[in-house]
Amino acid sequence: MQTAKNRTTLFEIPVEALDSSQAEAELAALAETLRWHDGQYHGQDRPEISDAEYDALARRNHAIEKRFPELVRDDSPSRRVGVSPAQGFRKLRHSVPMLSLGNAFSQQDIRDFAEGLRNFMRELNDPAMPIDLVAEPKIDGLSLSIRYENGQLVAAATRGNGTEGEDVTANVRTMADVPKKLAGQGWPVIVEVRGEVYMSDGDFLALNDRQSEAGENTFANPRNAAAGSLRQLDPAITEKRPLRFFAYAWGEVSAAFADTQSEARQKLQSWGFSLNEPARKVCITNDDFSGLFAYYEDIQNKRASLGFSIDGIVVKVDRLDWQARLGFVSRSPRWAIAWKFPPEQAMTAVRNITVQVGRTGKITPVANLAPVNVGGVLVSRATLHNQDEIQRKDIREGDTVIIQRAGDVIPQVVSVVIDKRPAGSQTYPFPDACPECGEPLVRNAGEADTFCVNGLNCPAQAMERLNHFVSRDAFDIEGLGVKNIESFFAKGLVRSPVDIFTLESRDGEDCPPLREWEGWGEVSARKLFDAIERQRVIPLERFIFALGIPQVGQSTARLLARHYLSLGHWRECMEQAENSASEAYEELVSINGMGQNMAEDILNFFRETQNPDVLDKLTLPRRGQGPILEVTDFEPPAAISAIAGKTVVFTGTLETLSRNEAKARAESLGANVAGSVSKKTDYVVVGADAGSKEKKACELGLNILSEQEWLELIGE
Numbered sequence: 205m206q207t208a209k210n211r212t213t214l215f216e217i218p219v220e221a222l223d224s225s226q227a228e229a230e231l232a233a234l235a236e237t238l239r240w241h242d243g244q245y246h247g248q249d250r251p252e253i254s255d256a257e258y259d260a261l262a263r264r265n266h267a268i269e270k271r272f273p274e275l276v277r278d279d280s281p282s283r284r285v286g287v288s289p290a291q292g293f294r295k296l297r298h299s300v301p302m303l304s305l306g307n308a309f310s311q312q313d314i315r316d317f318a319e320g321l322r323n324f325m326r327e328l329n330d331p332a333m334p335i336d337l338v339a340e341p342k343i344d345g346l347s348l349s350i351r352y353e354n355g356q357l358v359a360a361a362t363r364g365n366g367t368e369g370e371d372v373t374a375n376v377r378t379m380a381d382v383p384k385k386l387a388g389q390g391w392p393v394i395v396e397v398r399g400e401v402y403m404s405d406g407d408f409l410a411l412n413d414r415q416s417e418a419g420e421n422t423f424a425n426p427r428n429a430a431a432g433s434l435r436q437l438d439p440a441i442t443e444k445r446p447l448r449f450f451a452y453a454w455g456e457v458s459a460a461f462a463d464t465q466s467e468a469r470q471k472l473q474s475w476g477f478s479l480n481e482p483a484r485k486v487c488i489t490n491d492d493f494s495g496l497f498a499y500y501e502d503i504q505n506k507r508a509s510l511g512f513s514i515d516g517i518v519v520k521v522d523r524l525d526w527q528a529r530l531g532f533v534s535r536s537p538r539w540a541i542a543w544k545f546p547p548e549q550a551m552t553a554v555r556n557i558t559v560q561v562g563r564t565g566k567i568t569p570v571a572n573l574a575p576v577n578v579g580g581v582l583v584s585r586a587t588l589h590n591q592d593e594i595q596r597k598d599i600r601e602g603d604t605v606i607i608q609r610a611g612d613v614i615p616q617v618v619s620v621v622i623d624k625r626p627a628g629s630q631t632y633p634f635p636d637a638c639p640e641c642g643e644p645l646v647r648n649a650g651e652a653d654t655f656c657v658n659g660l661n662c663p664a665q666a667m668e669r670l671n672h673f674v675s676r677d678a679f680d681i682e683g684l685g686v687k688n689i690e691s692f693f694a695k696g697l698v699r700s701p702v703d704i705f706t707l708e709s710r711d712g713e714d715c716p717p718l719r720e721w722e723g724w725g726e727v728s729a730r731k732l733f734d735a736i737e738r739q740r741v742i743p744l745e746r747f748i749f750a751l752g753i754p755q756v757g758q759s760t761a762r763l764l765a766r767h768y769l770s771l772g773h774w775r776e777c778m779e780q781a782e783n784s785a786s787e788a789y790e791e792l793v794s795i796n797g798m799g800q801n802m803a804e805d806i807l808n809f810f811r812e813t814q815n816p817d818v819l820d821k822l823t824l825p826r827r828g829q830g831p832i833l834e835v836t837d838f839e840p841p842a843a844i845s846a847i848a849g850k851t852v853v854f855t856g857t858l859e860t861l862s863r864n865e866a867k868a869r870a871e872s873l874g875a876n877v878a879g880s881v882s883k884k885t886d887y888v889v890v891g892a893d894a895g896s897k898e899k900k901a902c903e904l905g906l907n908i909l910s911e912q913e914w915l916e917l918i919g920e
């Protein structure tokens with residue numbers, strides 16, 4: 205029998221040099237080899253090669269198939285998912301990230317969106333300049349990216365965390381709405397078509413009927429039904445589910461295929477995709493939004509009769525060259541926005557009020573409700589935000605309240621129905637001690653929130669920090685969800701992030717080994733340990749995010765990583781920044797996008813001695829062993845530009861670019877844009893009427909550029 209070793213090293217000829225018969229033989233061998241490894245991984249749970257080696261084989265298979273599309277086998281590994289359930293789907297990386305959309309809730313939000321466009325693009329500064337937009341329904345399903353090479357469907361992935369999704373290729377092949385081969389012509393050799401998988405209202409009701417007749421679980425709403433059906437490990441089940449697909453966007457493309465969003469829609473349709481209709485092209489000026497507002501009203505009126513669930517409209521800038529210039533901020537495009545419909549409401553009773561302790565110690569009061577259906581979702585809890593909010597609305601236990609749900613946002617209590625208040629009801633006494641650790645709660649003067657300031661000594665905070673640490677955008681440890689963290693925590697097995705990585709080596713020491721716990725087995729325990737093992741190398745920005753510093757979300761974590769480049773350097777600078785008269789402090793607060801307030805939270809994190817201790821334990825070598833984690837340095841976007849990694853300050857009024865566009869452009873070329881001039885500034889770009897910054901730059905002898913010189917430097 206072949207060993208795993210020679211299975212991975214059989215194939216030495218470069219793909220470009222293969223002739224057709226060699227290719228055929230190799231595809232046959234790869235199909236067998238990959239099937240065998242799938243079996244080891246999923247079925248036997250005894251993987252013999254690393255994920256990286258497996259991926260290399262799969263990539264080779266893919267490369268050969270790409271060169272010889274006529275030789276793709278029916279049993280090709282690119283056409284099937286893993287052998288069997290349990291493990292879940294393989295991960296696929298999105299070559300262009302799948303982002304989300306910013307939200308608008310009112311006409312004013314839409315006016316603000318338009319103003320944002322005008323501020324960003326110099327030639328739109330004049331409010332009378334018309335802007336063409338495309339508006340279309342916002343479908344409430346789940347997004348999917350489908351990759352075509354030479355017109356053939358080769359892969360499909362869910363959005364996942366935006367960077368990496370689940371490989372649902374085999375399932376997507378069963379969907380009637382998705383062409384396996386692109387129709388028509390004019391499609392780029394590589395094109396990733398993106399859109400929404402959804403279920404029509406009628407199909408959803410019929411599916412639920414069938415499910416309940418068969419004694420199976422029913423779904424709460426069409427969106428859940430669509431997600432549950434797409435993410436079936438057995439494609440044969442997906443095939444029986446009435447899934448549909450609307451195309452509305454694209455990811456990687458090997459060549460541009462349209463100049464406008466409307467033209468792109470037509471192309472997508474001509475290649476065989478359904479579009480989300482009714483869409484409309486509208487034109488706005490700052491005095492006149494009537495076309496867009498009318499469309500919104502129109503779709504809202506049609507909402508119930510469309511036959512599928514929508515939760516608003518999406519508005520996109522029509523010109524694709526403008527889209528490209530507008531680019532993205534954080535995880536959403538500047539050139540599009542989702543305008544949501546008003547939330548759906550319902551009436552129910554408050555059974556009681558409890559408080560929750562969050563990751564940062566913030567106390568959130570929660571109303572526990574008699575479960576009620578709000579727009580297709582069963583709601584049994586609603587947030588009450590804070591003490592003032594409860595007082596302002598005078599919400600009491602036993603009250604009847606109106607609640608509402610806006611999209612994915614946690615349900616809220618809108619108001620109390622006073623007529624229904626039971627006799628003898630009492631106002632809610634806000635607790636003065638932490639329900640989890642008993643420490644007195646603190647509410648600072650002038651602030652709305654109440655905190656437990658017991659930090660990691662409060663079990664609730666310690667656990668929430670762990671949950672955050674392993675969450676999807678942080679360490680993303682598969683199989684280590686809230687439930688498992690809770691049970692490891694309760695047993696005292698995991699109290700700090702460090703403990704997660706020593707779980708396996710301590711397994712069976714103080715309590716029975718994991719595989720013997722209720723609900724666990726040999727296979728699931730192995731999988732968890734492997735999942736932990738896989739995440740021992742982590743990029744700096746994810747690591748910073750994982751720390752759960754108040755206010756440091758993904759984009760701030762990225763800002764910090766990008767600015768300080770390595771963990772060591774960041775920590776060193778944060779130690780120095782402790783002194784607010786230091787240069788390191790100046791540097792921290794002058795990072796573009798960082799506020800004083802945020803900087804304080806970061807410094808406070810380092811002041812709490814437990815935190816640097818945990819960092820040391822995670823990243824310093826252990827006696828006789830390497831460190832637990834390897835935090836890799838920030839990798840600036842390939843240094844394709846002269847300004848990658850440089851710090852730039854803009855001052856004065858620029859002629860060709862708005863300040864915002866100039867900043868965004870510099871950042872997209874890998875530069876750091878700072879708000880103030882210091883010794884560390886590499887370039888100061890001065891426009892008309894530059895003031896004190898130019899003066900300071902002269903004094904410091906910095907490199908000062910005119911707008912023209914700057915444009916030349918960045919190759920424009």
Ligand code: IVH
Nearest residue numbers: 303304305340341342343347452453518537
């Ligand atoms: S365009 C860069 N168009 O809404 C993102 N998205 O809230 C481009 N969605 O992730 C997305 N209908 O899953 C776009 N007509 C539509 C949409 C739509 C629904 C979803 C999509 C996106 C989410 C953002």
